[in-house]
Amino acid sequence: MILLISDLHLEQERPDISRAFLHFLKHRASEAEALYILGDFFEVWIGDDAISPFQHSIAQALRQLSDSGTRIYLMHGNRDFMIGQAFCREAGCSLLRDPSLVELAGEKVLLMHGDSLCTQDEAYMRLRRWLRNPLALFILRNLPLATRRKLARKLRKESRAQTRMKASDIVDVTPTEVPRIMAAHGVRTLIHGHTHRPAVHQLEVAGQPARRIVLGDWDSQGWALQVDEQNWQLAPFSLS
Template identity: 40%
Template sequence: MTLSKNHTLFVSDVHLSENKPELTALFLKFINEKALFAQELYILGDLFDVWLGDDLIGNFEHEIATALETLANAGVKTYFLAGNRDFFVGEKFLKLAKITALKDPCEISIFGYSLLLTHGDLLCTDDKLYQRYRSFVQNPLSRKIFLRFPIQFRKLIARKLRSRSKQYQQRQPIAKLDVTEEGVQKILAQKQANVIIHGHVHRANTINHNVNGRVITRYVLGTWHHTGSYIVLDTQSVEIKVFQ
């Protein structure tokens, strides 16, 4: 695939944190070396390892916002679909970064492809406990109440939830935490998409599904550690790539 301005990039699960400077440097390098030369960039959730409210925006968050703002200033449209770690990202950060928020799931058409974009956790339907938790914490009323709590109390809640989440995941078989065929069929029941792009499960992959006689290709983004995972889409193909 030859890169030109006529291509779109997708990333997810970067998990940026002030405590991970090497990861931050890798993402900023990606912005400068790849995203600046794209037509659009879609961030499909968990850009940040944790986000507890826009009132916690500090120097680190400003650094990331400024990097994303450079894309907008260069004519690269950037979109953000929240994940399970950063669904409290609000209007203040979006305006600073000059990015557009998308709902999960989101249908778009690019270069002749009909795409369904999602963070991916909606597809993990075998994990009933998590799905109930997700419905509760992402309810508008729950969000409003949480963001009214004092900052230190929010941080305390986040630490406790993270600890319990790790313990819970360690006790579960991997298959229970993964995307299910039921989840794919359900989300596509009333959709016309022929391609799904998502992250969340942290394992880059390409899987085909048969949905009502249609072949749907699901592209799974990997997580970012020492290298980054991203997708390049143009008129010719969809490719999962590694950035380093």
């Protein structure tokens, strides 16, 4: 069994989500061969040198799962793209590139966070290109902690304000981008998060039936995709 989740947006201010995640690790993920976390695991991440006691506790829970035999893979999201190797070593997980090709239940599958599919949001795409540039990342990681915290608060505030103002189709994936990138990677299944719109979409890629599975965010409820040889099940569950 393989489990895939995304968009937990873990933060100390949401203990309900943290408790639900720890329960998920103990009672579901412990039975899995692998756990994939496809971005926005944390609400904000300003650098491995600024790990809080809360974030350490999450890393320790992941390490316990990893030590028990479950492989853990973590992909950057738009909120936590500065997670680095120091956190991954502590948590016992491996960083995945975005996008990544993996094999699930004998099928080649494309995994993404999903923000790079929202190409109609031109302002965000410009910001994303700048933030993911290696030189920009180097500069950000070497800014004083106080400056990084201030910048993170500013970006979060602006992001929330702009999202409220944008049309829903602008902040969703671009319909033509999905088959294009799936065809480029030669897959018929794409799994991503980011949009907070869980669903299984049927489509065609290069004249063949295909599907796009969108993982849900953890807020009023949790979401997980469970994959085994017999079934692919995307389902919500209570956080309580």
